[in-house]
Amino acid sequence: DAGITQSPRHKVTETGTPVTLRCHQTENHRYMYWYRQDPGHGLRLIHYSYGVKDTDKGEVSDGYSVSRSKTEDFLLTLESATSSQTSVYFCAIKGQASSGGYTFGSGTRLTVV
Amino acid sequence: ELKVEQNPLFLSMQEGKNYTIYCNYSTTSDRLYWYRQDPGKSLESLFVLLSNGAVKQEGRLMASLDTKARLSTLHITAAVHDLSATYFCAEGETSGSRLTFGEGTQLTVNP
Numbered sequence: 708d709a710g711i712t713q714s715p716r717h718k719v720t721e722t723g724t725p726v727t728l729r730c731h732q733t734e735n736h737r738y739m740y741w742y743r744q745d746p747g748h749g750l751r752l753i754h755y756s757y758g759v760k761d762t763d764k765g766e767v768s769d770g771y772s773v774s775r776s777k778t779e780d781f782l783l784t785l786e787s788a789t790s791s792q793t794s795v796y797f798c799a800i801k802g803q804a805s806s807g808g809y810t811f812g813s814g815t816r817l818t819v820v
Numbered sequence: 821e822l823k824v825e826q827n828p829l830f831l832s833m834q835e836g837k838n839y840t841i842y843c844n845y846s847t848t849s850d851r852l853y854w855y856r857q858d859p860g861k862s863l864e865s866l867f868v869l870l871s872n873g874a875v876k877q878e879g880r881l882m883a884s885l886d887t888k889a890r891l892s893t894l895h896i897t898a899a900v901h902d903l904s905a906t907y908f909c910a911e912g913e914t915s916g917s918r919l920t921f922g923e924g925t926q927l928t929v930n931p
Contacts, residue, residue, distance in 0.1 A: 738917050740918075740919070742921075747923060748923065749824075749908060749921040749922055749923040749924050750863075750908070750910075750921040751921070752918060752919070752920070755917070755918060757917065765918070797862065797863070799919075801917055804868045804870055807865030807868060808853055808865060808868045808912070809853065809865070809910075809919055810865070811855075811862045811863040812862060813861075813862050814861075814862055
């Protein structure tokens, strides 16, 4: 859908383990984003990227890091997962307004036990 | 810091009725987005509003933007059950590229 895929779709991991989520796009967009969605909070921005190796923090970046070594891939890493990071994670790309502006991936449901 | 407030957060309405969801935002941005999300699914783009006074309509949904009042509305006309979903508004930065979301409005349309 619109050339953006997330993997994995579901993951259960233990507290303290590292976790990496992947977002892949096929449309050569410059901007990519990671959001988390939790009840009562809508979607909150974790990190975003405005080009290869160019990233910046969002409003809830603590405990997360990102990397973008290629235009098409944006990785989100939880260095040491905690239960508070149990959430649904969405990746997004910024396209043209005429095509809806921002397009979201299918999401990754992460559970930290 | 951008702040977006939607109300109501929960809306239960009968089929055939009209209602409006309100989205207040904190800056002078002229970029406002509306999304729909079904349970367990991703976000689907509904409307992109890019100027003061912008009005867009698709089926039973109509969105508008008043940048002076920092207010966007999503009006539902003659609701049907298929419109049951969560609706989000999001403010786009004027001089940047970040998107800030409201909490969402969970709409339930009852027969």
